[in-house]
Amino acid sequence: MQPTTIARRDVTEHDVQIEILFCGICHSDLHTVRDEWAAYMPTVYPCTPGHEILGRVTKVGSAVSKFKAGDIAAVGCMVDSDGTCKECKAGLEQFCPNTTYTYNSPDKHLGGVTYGGYSESVVVDERFVLRVPGNLDHAGAAPLLCAGITTYSPMHHWGVGKGKKVGVVGIGGLGHMGVKFAHALGAHTVVFTTSSHKVDDAMRLGADEVVISRDANQMAKHAGSFDFILNTVSAHHDINAYINLLARDGNITLVGAPEKPLHVAAFPLIGARRSLSGSPIGGIAETQEMLDFCGKHNLTSDVEVIPIQKVNEAYERLLKSDVKYRFSIDMASLKAE
Numbered sequence: 001m002q003p004t005t006i007a008r009r010d011v012t013e014h015d016v017q018i019e020i021l022f023c024g025i026c027h028s029d030l031h032t033v034r035d036e037w038a039a040y041m042p043t044v045y046p047c048t049p050g051h052e053i054l055g056r057v058t059k060v061g062s063a064v065s066k067f068k069a070g071d072i073a074a075v076g077c078m079v080d081s082d083g084t085c086k087e088c089k090a091g092l093e094q095f096c097p098n099t100t101y102t103y104n105s106p107d108k109h110l111g112g113v114t115y116g117g118y119s120e121s122v123v124v125d126e127r128f129v130l131r132v133p134g135n136l137d138h139a140g141a142a143p144l145l146c147a148g149i150t151t152y153s154p155m156h157h158w159g160v161g162k163g164k165k166v167g168v169v170g171i172g173g174l175g176h177m178g179v180k181f182a183h184a185l186g187a188h189t190v191v192f193t194t195s196s197h198k199v200d201d202a203m204r205l206g207a208d209e210v211v212i213s214r215d216a217n218q219m220a221k222h223a224g225s226f227d228f229i230l231n232t233v234s235a236h237h238d239i240n241a242y243i244n245l246l247a248r249d250g251n252i253t254l255v256g257a258p259e260k261p262l263h264v265a266a267f268p269l270i271g272a273r274r275s276l277s278g279s280p281i282g283g284i285a286e287t288q289e290m291l292d293f294c295g296k297h298n299l300t301s302d303v304e305v306i307p308i309q310k311v312n313e314a315y316e317r318l319l320k321s322d323v324k325y326r327f328s329i330d331m332a333s334l335k336a337e
């Protein structure tokens with residue numbers, strides 16, 4: 001990646017213009033930059049990634065009521081949807097067939113594709129701009145806009161809470177938020193990691209137990225016992241090992257989106273009426289609910305704040321699962337370019 005110049009539209013009636021203060025680095029940014037999702041969402045170059053955006057409102061359109069200049073506001077993975085389909089009407093914009101993603105998506109206003117948050121500013125329809133509780137640290141709150149909602153939404157859907165045994169696979173940006181949410185929701189929380197050096201952190205983040213997933217004996221002890229497992233792994237792995245850990249009627253939800261298909265054995269699913277599903281981000285109303293939940297529980301992401309000049313190095317480290325636990329780019333550093 002290298003510096004470039006992108007255009008932003010002028011503020012129209014319903015728009016909010018935001019000076020970006022922090023933008024998280026999601027593994028989806030890395031998949032996109034490397035065109036690893038070519039089969040589903042081919043990358044249009046040049047590409048400006050970034051969908052964990054937090055900033056200060058600098059200008060609003062004449063019809064905007066939710067925001068005024070000076071407010072702290074945030075934008076996640078979506079900047080528009082058709083607003084008329086049954087998904088939008090249900091507040092589930094993430095399932096709208098005409099969603100405009102924050103980057104690498106056809107831009108209705110300027111043509112070409114949308115450009116993301118590794119940038120100075122952004123202009124977004126107020127329906128897709130979120131309020132940020134005042135007590136949250138800005139650098140740590142930015143990642144809530146993707147890593148936060150993507151882990152919060154399926155946990156809500158699958159009834160994570162007191163009396164449930166919940167697993168979180170992979171302690172990266174998504175996984176570490178998953179642990180915080182499962183713990184805050186009162187579940188017995190078990191972390192699965194390939195990285196033995198993350199064990200102490202996993203306990204600090206809220207895990208009740210930590211399993212080194214490469215150790216078959218440790219895995220076997222949990223066979224047939226989980227109500228729900230959230231799988232955040234970004235690379236190819238054996239998912240059957242986790243399906244076997246589910247109790248009868250247990251569910252494992254994929255939020256991780258590896259480049260290549262995973263192989264699923266039928267028998268572990270059939271044998272205990274287990275289910276495997278997936279989940280994309282969350283709707284706008286639920287994203288606001290998640291931010292308010294984080295405000296109430298004072299939850300933010302554990303971040304390593306970096307200047308934009310270190311973005312390529314950060315991607316190399318992300319590939320090695322070497323981040324504690326989200327990179328958050330301090331956008332003031334762009335001015336040094």
Ligand code: NAP
Nearest residue numbers: 027028170171172173174193194195234235256257280281
């Ligand atoms: P990340 O910070 O890189 O974390 C991924 C974690 O997966 C790593 O920290 C590592 O945890 C584990 N892992 C990596 N390679 C592995 C391997 N070969 N075998 C087993 N475990 C491995 O990434 P992220 O930003 O959290 O994103 C995770 C995935 O979710 C990505 O594929 C991303 O595109 C996807 N995603 C999906 C959505 C959605 O809407 N569904 C939203 C955002 C992101 P340990 O070191 O603990 O093992």
Ligand code: ZN
Nearest residue numbers: 026028146147
């Ligand atoms: Zn993301």
